[in-house]
Amino acid sequence: MNVTEKTESVSPWVTAAQAIAPEVRASAPEEDHAPVAEEQPIGFVAAHGGAGATAWAAILDGADHGQQLPADAPPVVLVARASWHGIDAAKAAIAAHGPAAFSAVLIVPAAPGRTPRMIQNELKVLAGAVPLIPVPWVSGLLIKRSALADFTDVPAKDLAKVRAALSTTKGEMK
Numbered sequence: 001m002n003v004t005e006k007t008e009s010v011s012p013w014v015t016a017a018q019a020i021a022p023e024v025r026a027s028a029p030e031e032d033h034a035p036v037a038e039e040q041p042i043g044f045v046a047a048h049g050g051a052g053a054t055a056w057a058a059i060l061d062g063a064d065h066g067q068q069l070p071a072d073a074p075p076v077v078l079v080a081r082a083s084w085h086g087i088d089a090a091k092a093a094i095a096a097h098g099p100a101a102f103s104a105v106l107i108v109p110a111a112p113g114r115t116p117r118m119i120q121n122e123l124k125v126l127a128g129a130v131p132l133i134p135v136p137w138v139s140g141l142l143i144k145r146s147a148l149a150d151f152t153d154v155p156a157k158d159l160a161k162v163r164a165a166l167s168t169t170k171g172e173m174k
Contacts (some may be wrong), residue, residue, distance in 0.1 A: 045078055
């Protein structure tokens, strides 16, 4: 088959489509190749040693920053125990960095059962500066390495409440 026979065997529809293809490509909007910003995991900062930041960061798929506030980062969640020591440490962190540095304070129970009245009163004072998110007492976390904590360690209903509260406070970040 020679070149003349090839052109004669090509459909006129194909030839017409090939002729207008460059015009169609030229008028098509350019594709946006800008990288899509991935949603950063929620950062967790411990107000004090033993606060539970590592465990709760693992449970909630967050980033554990230890006791160091990350530089140039969006507001993070401060984690503190519901104890005198924990509340004082949370107050000190908020005083040092300002309330805008924290989207919320995750309050981890210091013991199972009812929180003592004096601690409840101090938590109300703390809530005046930054929203509080109470998490449930999970006894299984006491016998597990913090980094190995998993969302399955927390009852689903309680976990849903914590996640909902976090998503609400994330929207309030300044």
